[in-house]
Amino acid sequence: MLGANQRSVRRDVRRRGKLRRYRHRMNLGELWPLFGLEIRTPRLLLRPVQDADLPALVRAALDGIHDPDRMPFGFPWTDASPADLPRNLAMHQWSLRQVSPQSWTIQFAVILDGTVVGAQDLAAHAFTDRKTVDSGSWLTKNAQGQGVGTEMRAALLLFAFDVLGAEWAESSAAAWNTASLRVSYKLGYEPNGVTRVAPRSAQPVDEQRVRLSRKAFNRPTWSITTTGEQAVLAQLGIIGPQNDAGRAPRSR
Numbered sequence: 001m002l003g004a005n006q007r008s009v010r011r012d013v014r015r016r017g018k019l020r021r022y023r024h025r026m027n028l029g030e031l032w033p034l035f036g037l038e039i040r041t042p043r044l045l046l047r048p049v050q051d052a053d054l055p056a057l058v059r060a061a062l063d064g065i066h067d068p069d070r071m072p073f074g075f076p077w078t079d080a081s082p083a084d085l086p087r088n089l090a091m092h093q094w095s096l097r098q099v100s101p102q103s104w105t106i107q108f109a110v111i112l113d114g115t116v117v118g119a120q121d122l123a124a125h126a127f128t129d130r131k132t133v134d135s136g137s138w139l140t141k142n143a144q145g146q147g148v149g150t151e152m153r154a155a156l157l158l159f160a161f162d163v164l165g166a167e168w169a170e171s172s173a174a175a176w177n178t179a180s181l182r183v184s185y186k187l188g189y190e191p192n193g194v195t196r197v198a199p200r201s202a203q204p205v206d207e208q209r210v211r212l213s214r215k216a217f218n219r220p221t222w223s224i225t226t227t228g229e230q231a232v233l234a235q236l237g238i239i240g241p242q243n244d245a246g247r248a249p250r251s252r
């Protein structure tokens with residue numbers, strides 16, 4: 001028969017053993033499942049931006065994204081000086097790590113032939129209730145006009161509709177932004193109203209809102225392959241104790 005002291009010593013030893021095993025197994029992808037997510041298309045790899053991607057992402061941005069005369073973004077982040085832009089971009093990335101089932105934004109680094117060429121955002125509020133995602137994107141100028149923008153948005157839509165279970169995808173672009181709107185309309189989005197925005201002070205422009213239902217999605221002929229998505233579904237609160245019904249994965 002063990003005394004109370006011996007039992008407590010054994011409990012401590014067992015607890016320390018468990019902690020040691022747990023510390024040994026833990027890697028960044030387990031700690032933050034979004035860092036284990038990858039989406040592959042015929043030409044591209046999309047993965048949530050990690051700190052190691054920041055220098056390449058900054059380089060892609062500094063190489064130029066758009067004509068300086070017109071601002072395509074709702075927030076004019078590319079107007080920052082080359083000295084300020086890198087840290088602003090990093091701070092923005094870090095702000096996106098406030099992830100909860102109520103509100104999340106995932107910014108994917110877009111990698112073509114091993115080089116980061118831009119970013120593709122996927123965002124949602126109250127996703128499990130609204131089943132609606134929003135998106136935004138940019139590519140460094142050299143990578144534009146070769147179908148990459150269409151391929152990365154199509155990949156995101158396949159992921160949103162078939163993996164996350166979204167029913168609607170929304171987006172918007174300045175009414176003059178033919179490339180962005182063309183990508184949307186090619187994939188099946190429909191106009192969803194116009195609003196007035198002023199990303200640059202005293203320079204208002206029309207913003208065209210668009211939206212796409214899962215049914216109307218003009219699916220590409222190719223499919224995506226994903227890694228790490230189950231843990232991400234749990235991190236975003238899409239599966240797990242709150243959503244016991246769970247969801248069977250669909251074919252993509």
Ligand SMILES: CC(C)(COP(=O)(O)OP(=O)(O)OC[C@H]1O[C@@H](n2cnc3c(N)ncnc32)[C@H](O)[C@@H]1OP(=O)(O)O)[C@@H](O)C(=O)NCCC(=O)NCCS
Nearest residue numbers: 072137138139144145146147148149150173178179180182
């Ligand atoms: C918007 C963006 C991501 C699109 O990516 P992309 O790789 O250039 O787009 P794609 O090559 O896949 O497709 C662009 C389509 O627009 C068309 N297009 C582009 N500029 C055009 C113009 N001035 N007039 C008519 N069509 C135009 C292209 O012909 C192509 O359509 P098609 O495939 O039917 O020929 C990219 O252009 C970009 O980063 N732009 C600057 C940042 C930006 O505007 N971001 C979006 C903010 S809402």
